Amino acid sequence: MVMTTDSTTTRKTISHPRPQPTYRRSRPGSVGIVKRQYAQFDTPLHLRSGETLEGFTLAYETYGTLNASHSNAILICHALSGDAHVAGYHTSQASEKPGWWDEAVGPGKMFDTNRFFVICSNVIGGCQGSTGPSSTAPDGKPYALRFPHVTVPDMVEAQRHLLDHLGIEKLFATGGGSMGGMQALQWAVAYPERVGAVLFMASTPRSSAQHIAFNESGRQAIYADANWNHGDYYGGPAPAGGLSVARMLAHITYMSEASLEQKFGRRLQSADEIPYTFDTPEFAVESYLEHQGEQFVNRFDANSYLYITKAIDYFDIAADYGSLRAALERVKAKFQVITFSSDWLYPAHQSQELVQTLTALGRSVEYHHVHAPFGHDSFLVEVEKMSDLVGTYLDRLWQDHKAATR
Amino acid sequence: MVMTTDSTTTRKTISHPRPQPTYRRSRPGSVGIVKRQYAQFDTPLHLRSGETLEGFTLAYETYGTLNASHSNAILICHALSGDAHVAGYHTSQASEKPGWWDEAVGPGKMFDTNRFFVICSNVIGGCQGSTGPSSTAPDGKPYALRFPHVTVPDMVEAQRHLLDHLGIEKLFATGGGSMGGMQALQWAVAYPERVGAVLFMASTPRSSAQHIAFNESGRQAIYADANWNHGDYYGGPAPAGGLSVARMLAHITYMSEASLEQKFGRRLQSADEIPYTFDTPEFAVESYLEHQGEQFVNRFDANSYLYITKAIDYFDIAADYGSLRAALERVKAKFQVITFSSDWLYPAHQSQELVQTLTALGRSVEYHHVHAPFGHDSFLVEVEKMSDLVGTYLDRLWQDHKAATR
Numbered sequence: 001m002v003m004t005t006d007s008t009t010t011r012k013t014i015s016h017p018r019p020q021p022t023y024r025r026s027r028p029g030s031v032g033i034v035k036r037q038y039a040q041f042d043t044p045l046h047l048r049s050g051e052t053l054e055g056f057t058l059a060y061e062t063y064g065t066l067n068a069s070h071s072n073a074i075l076i077c078h079a080l081s082g083d084a085h086v087a088g089y090h091t092s093q094a095s096e097k098p099g100w101w102d103e104a105v106g107p108g109k110m111f112d113t114n115r116f117f118v119i120c121s122n123v124i125g126g127c128q129g130s131t132g133p134s135s136t137a138p139d140g141k142p143y144a145l146r147f148p149h150v151t152v153p154d155m156v157e158a159q160r161h162l163l164d165h166l167g168i169e170k171l172f173a174t175g176g177g178s179m180g181g182m183q184a185l186q187w188a189v190a191y192p193e194r195v196g197a198v199l200f201m202a203s204t205p206r207s208s209a210q211h212i213a214f215n216e217s218g219r220q221a222i223y224a225d226a227n228w229n230h231g232d233y234y235g236g237p238a239p240a241g242g243l244s245v246a247r248m249l250a251h252i253t254y255m256s257e258a259s260l261e262q263k264f265g266r267r268l269q270s271a272d273e274i275p276y277t278f279d280t281p282e283f284a285v286e287s288y289l290e291h292q293g294e295q296f297v298n299r300f301d302a303n304s305y306l307y308i309t310k311a312i313d314y315f316d317i318a319a320d321y322g323s324l325r326a327a328l329e330r331v332k333a334k335f336q337v338i339t340f341s342s343d344w345l346y347p348a349h350q351s352q353e354l355v356q357t358l359t360a361l362g363r364s365v366e367y368h369h370v371h372a373p374f375g376h377d378s379f380l381v382e383v384e385k386m387s388d389l390v391g392t393y394l395d396r397l398w399q400d401h402k403a404a405t406r
Numbered sequence: 407m408v409m410t411t412d413s414t415t416t417r418k419t420i421s422h423p424r425p426q427p428t429y430r431r432s433r434p435g436s437v438g439i440v441k442r443q444y445a446q447f448d449t450p451l452h453l454r455s456g457e458t459l460e461g462f463t464l465a466y467e468t469y470g471t472l473n474a475s476h477s478n479a480i481l482i483c484h485a486l487s488g489d490a491h492v493a494g495y496h497t498s499q500a501s502e503k504p505g506w507w508d509e510a511v512g513p514g515k516m517f518d519t520n521r522f523f524v525i526c527s528n529v530i531g532g533c534q535g536s537t538g539p540s541s542t543a544p545d546g547k548p549y550a551l552r553f554p555h556v557t558v559p560d561m562v563e564a565q566r567h568l569l570d571h572l573g574i575e576k577l578f579a580t581g582g583g584s585m586g587g588m589q590a591l592q593w594a595v596a597y598p599e600r601v602g603a604v605l606f607m608a609s610t611p612r613s614s615a616q617h618i619a620f621n622e623s624g625r626q627a628i629y630a631d632a633n634w635n636h637g638d639y640y641g642g643p644a645p646a647g648g649l650s651v652a653r654m655l656a657h658i659t660y661m662s663e664a665s666l667e668q669k670f671g672r673r674l675q676s677a678d679e680i681p682y683t684f685d686t687p688e689f690a691v692e693s694y695l696e697h698q699g700e701q702f703v704n705r706f707d708a709n710s711y712l713y714i715t716k717a718i719d720y721f722d723i724a725a726d727y728g729s730l731r732a733a734l735e736r737v738k739a740k741f742q743v744i745t746f747s748s749d750w751l752y753p754a755h756q757s758q759e760l761v762q763t764l765t766a767l768g769r770s771v772e773y774h775h776v777h778a779p780f781g782h783d784s785f786l787v788e789v790e791k792m793s794d795l796v797g798t799y800l801d802r803l804w805q806d807h808k809a810a811t812r
Contacts, residue, residue, distance in 0.1 A: 049682040149682035209666040209691040210658065216692040217655040219684070220699070224647030226632040231684075241630030249623040249655055252616065257753060260615040266722060274720060276455040276555035278625070278637075278712060283719065285615045286622045293626070306684060313689065314680055316672060344750065347663060 029107045030098065031063045031088035036129055039165050045124070045158060048314075051148035054138070058162050059129025060084045060121035063105055064113030066168070071401065073168045074111055074394075075159065076101070076120040077176035077183035080250075080308050081300060083128035086120045103383045110391035115398060116172065123183075124158040125150040125308055127301035134234060134301045145231035150307055152179070152315045156186045163194070172401070173394065175199025175336075177379035178346065179308070182315045185354070189317055192332040197397055199390055201338045202379040204350035205324060206316040211345065214253055215309040218246030222302050231303050243302040244293030251292045256342035256375030260285060328357050334364040336393045338386070340378035341371045366393060435513045436504065437469045437494035442535055445571050451530070451564060454720075457554035460544070464568050465535025466490045466527035469511055470519030472574070477807065479574045480517055480800075481565065482507070482526040483582035483589035486656075486714050487706060489534035492526045509789045516797035521804060522578065529589075530564040531556040531714055533707035540640060540707045551637035556713055558585070558721045562592045569600070578807070579800065581605025581742075583785035584752065585714070588721045591760070595723055598738040603803055605796055607744045608785040610756035611730060612722040617751065620659055621715040624652030628708050637709050649708040650699030657698045662748035662781030666691060734763050740770040742799045744792070746784035747777045772799060 036059055045053040061084045066073060076086055078100070087105035089096050105111045111118050122130035125147070133147035163171070173196055174184045181203025188195045204211075222228055225242030233239060252260075264285035268274065274282055281287035321327040337355050339348035348369055355367045368389055372378040379386065442465050451459040467490045472479060482492055484506070493511035495502050511517045517524050528536035531553070539553035569577070579602055580590040587609025594601045610617075628634055631648030639645060658666075670691035674680065680688055687693035727733040743761050745754035754775055761773045774795055778784040785792065 049680075051682075145684065206672065208663060209670040209672065209689070210661075210663045212672075212689050213654075213658045213666060213691050213695055216687075216689075216695060217651060217658065220647075220654060220696070221627050221630070221651045223684075224627070224651055225630060241626075245623060245627045245630055245651065248619075248626060252619045252623065255616075257614060257616045257750070260619060264615040266612065266615065266618075276457075276716075278551065278629075278716075281622075283615070283618050283622075285619050289619055289622060290626070310682075310684075344663070 029109075030102065031106045031113055033092060034061050034063065034085075034088035034090065034099075036061055036084060036090070038129060039162050041161050041165075043161065045154065045161070047148050047154045048151040049149040053124075053131065053148060056124060056131040056158060057129070057135075058121045058124070058131075058158055060119060060162060061086065061099075063087055063111075063118040064116050066117040066166070069405075070168050071170070071172060071405070072115065073117045073119060073163075073166075073171050075163070075171050075174040075184075075187070076105070076111065076118060077155075077159075077174060077180035078120060078123065079176065079178035079180050080305075080312065081247075081296065082180070083126065084120045084122040084130075085128070086118070101380065104386065104390075110387040110394070112391070112394070116394070119162075119166070121159055121162050123150075123155040123308065123311075125155070125304060125311065127304035130158075132301065133231065133303035133307055142234040144234065144303060147303070147307065149310060151311050152182045152186050153190060153320070155311065156183055156190055159183070159187075160191065160194075170194050171196060173197040173199060173397070175201065175390075176203075177201040178203055178376065179312050179315075182312070182317075185317055188331045188333040188335075189321075189327050192330050195333040196401075197334045197336065197394075199336050199338075199393070200351065200354070201386075202340055202343050202346050202376055204346050205354045206318065206350070207313050208350065212313045214249065214345075215313055218249055219306055219309060221245035221249070222306060225302075228302060231306075233302070238297070239302045240297040243300065243305060244290075244297050246305060247296040247300075248289040248293045251289060253345045254375055254377045256344065256373060258342060258373045259375055262373070264288065324353065324357050325361065328354075328361055328363070331358065331361075331363055334397065335366070336390065337365060337367045338379065338389060339367075339369050340374070340376070340382070341369065342373050343376045343378060345376040436508065437512045437519055439498060440467050440469065440491075440494035440496065440505075442467055442490060442496070444535060445568050447567050447571075449567065451560065451567070453554050453560045454557040455555040459530075459537065459554060462530060462537040462564060463535070463541075464527045464530070464537075464564055466525060466568060467492065467505075469493055469517075469524040470522050472523040472572070475811075476574050477576070477578060477811070478521060479523045479525060479569075479572075479577050481569070481577050481580040481590075481593070482511070482517065482524060483561075483565075483580060483586035484526060484529065485582065485584035485586050486711075486718065487653075487702065488586070489532065490526045490528040490536075491534070492524070507786065510792065510796075516793040516800070518797070518800070522800070525568075525572070525574075527565055527568050529556075529561045529714065529717075531561070531710060531717065533710040536564075538707065539637065539709035539713055548640040550640065550709060553709070553713065555716060557717050558588045558592050559596060559726070561717065562589055562596055565589070565593075566597065566600075576600050577602060579603040579605060579803070581607065581796075582609075583607040584609055584782065585718050585721075588718070588723075591723055594737045594739040594741075595727075595733050598736050601739040602807075603740045603742065603800075605742050605744075605799070606757065606760070607792075608746055608749050608752050608782055610752050611760045612724065612756070613719050614756065618719045620655065620751075621719055624655055625712055625715060627651035627655070628712060631708075634708060637712075639708070644703070645708045646703040649706065649711060650696075650703050652711060653702040653706075654695040654699045657695060659751045660782045662750065662779060664748060664779045665781055668779070670694065730759065730763050731767070734760075734767055734769070737764065737767075737769055740803065741772070742796065743771060743773045744785065744795060745773075745775050746780070746782070746788070747775065748779050749782045749784060751782040
């Protein structure tokens with residue numbers, strides 16, 4: 001385990017040390033126009049809650065080409081508010097924003113689509129095409145709160161169906177930040193033979209009390225919205241106020257005191273002097289947060305927010321195995337673990353416990369603690385650093401793989 | 407300025423070093439039964455917003471006895487959710503909880519009522535007896551949002567009327583934690599001749615963007631409650647859901663990741679296995695937070711919460727003087743500044759800027775950075791350490807005072 005002492009990143013390969021790899025971010029580009037795809041499964045999905053989904057749909061996207069040996073697949077797992085649309089565009093409209101991690105996925109990028117076949121699916125319980133509480137139940141009405149509770153292991157189990165469907169027996173790697181990291185870790189523990197490497201970024205092996213507390217505050221904001229109506233709001237007004245508050249609050253936890261101070265400080269929104277009013281945002285940071293809340297309400301379902309935050313709270317990789325060590329003893333994958341100095345939502349010590357235990361078990365772990373001011377969101381914002389770290393790591397693993405299969 | 411490097415407190419007197427004082431916390435006791443008093447002022451209070459309150463009432467309590475020379479008065483300033491009832495009991499019922507800082511105020515305690523005359527008044531804008539948005543306006547109806555915006559300088563100006571009323575020309579000291587520290591600092595800058603010493607605990611000379619962001623999230627939760635009705639809810643149901651969410655969220659910021667983890671961890675509330683439900687709290691930390699929210703709703707007015715959080719956001723001691731240095735050049739008081747290692751709502755660097763500037767100006771400053779796990783609430787929780795620091799400091803000032811007036 002390595003912690004940096006200055007503003008640059010220190011890296012240490014805990015096992016299999018070797019010369020610096022040859023990875024270069026040459027000719028970065030876009031994956032272009034992509035299409036959301038759907039896989040429908042008629043097989044039942046047995047959930048940790050004891051309930052069963054008799055059938056389900058996963059929305060997913062893919063980038064790059066699956067090679068003949070099906071050995072170049074990387075599964076990216078999205079975080080709480082993400083979806084299957086990682087990269088590229090759905091239309092040719094100039095105003096369209098690309099997928100949520102477009103800077104990471106494409107030809108020459110850290111997930112290099114010239115080399116890898118990249119997959120991302122919307123989680124079960126989500127609201128972007130996969131079956132979730134806003135989906136139509138067998139009785140023709142939306143599930144709403146009749147939707148069963150889902151967990152990170154359930155998300156992974158649904159993804160396992162998708163990989164079977166795509167004919168991918170073993171992932172070259174799986175990874176993600178935040179809840180995405182949880183899914184990647186769960187993959188390596190639940191299906192050790194099917195995961196070559198895990199990219200575990202700004203995440204934790206176990207949600208903390210503080211994390212549960214913030215999630216619960218957000219859920220309570222949704223419950224308190226009269227429009228929520230115990231989840232039965234489809235066809236009527238959505239609980240936009242409550243969901244917006246939940247998002248505002250969560251957004252603060254994705255940033256850092258320093259980045260908020262640097263970005264906004266005490267700057268007023270639109271006046272030279274404090275207007276002294278409750279009617280409009282007075283400080284720029286208020287306006288920014290309210291905008292974040294409003295944008296989110298337009299694209300996200302409040303019930304999905306409830307289900308997915310619960311899944312995050314439930315996550316403890318040790319739960320099924322008695323201890324973290326017992327869970328990690330199952331792991332065959334190599335791990336790259338990345339934490340960020342200003343990430344106080346997923347503080348480094350949580351990942352370090354994972355690193356220490358994997359290391360004690362003799363697994364291959366490369367750990368980076370990156371000094372970055374952007375809080376939890378650093379894993380999305382620090383593109384260049386992440387490209388160097390993740391791209392270089394994947395390149396090295398790919399060279400190893402080619403050498404082994406030559 | 408001193409920062410500790412281990413788990414004990416390092417202290418350094420930046421000026422006037424002297425031998426360890428003789429303060430002892432001997433025979434701590436209660437102030438017993440106390441009574442809330444009211445001072446009514448018919449003089450107008452001109453507010454920073456440009457508005458005027460034509461008259462106002464302050465609720466206050468006092469403990470101990472004002473001496474003949476009126477030189478032993480200490481004004482304690484309360485934080486966001488506090489009130490004038492600092493110590494003792496209002497009734498003789500065994501079930502009654504004492505005032506919010508009972509452990510600090512009483513015979514032999516850190517604010518030793520055998521020696522000092524301790525005063526605390528509910529802030530203007532509050533809901534515990536002082537004039538605020540729930541008070542009756544001259545037209546016989548509650549002010550609600552017609553109440554003018556108040557600031558920390560306005561709170562201090564109202565307190566200045568109270569001190570005049572009580573015949574106290576100069577405070578021996580004034581102090582408090584959080585927003586209480588803001589008021590104490592404002593006192594020393596606005597009325598330099600009237601303040602002997604400032605006890606500035608877990609506070610800041612200027613609210614940060616992150617702090618404003620959290621407060622705004624809480625306000626938005628209140629706004630989103632249909633019962634809020636743009637502030638007109640008196641006589642009808644209060645916006646309890648929204649206020650409860652605001653309190654839950656704020657309560658997380660008063661604690662620390664470590665203290666939440668130590669107190670609750672992932673402990674379930676009332677089951678051996680996760681119940682998988684939205685209907686009841688599943689984790690103990692959720693139940694705790696919801697209890698905090700419910701308790702708060704029973705004792706606090708939602709509109710007061712809006713006004714007082716705004717006052718906190720507005721606070722920047724430099725605002726009226728152009729710079730922090732220019733504001734602090736006015737100060738004649740001695741300062742004791744205390745920060746806590748786990749206080750991420752009022753991080754130490756904010757107070758350190760105050761300490762550095764006062765020190766550069768040659769003012770007497772004693773600074774302590776206390777290693778304590780309880781987050782912002784440490785100033786209330788770490789009773790023994792605070793008693794040693796504050797009690798010892800006040801004892802020393804008192805010995806100086808006696809020597810000077812002998």
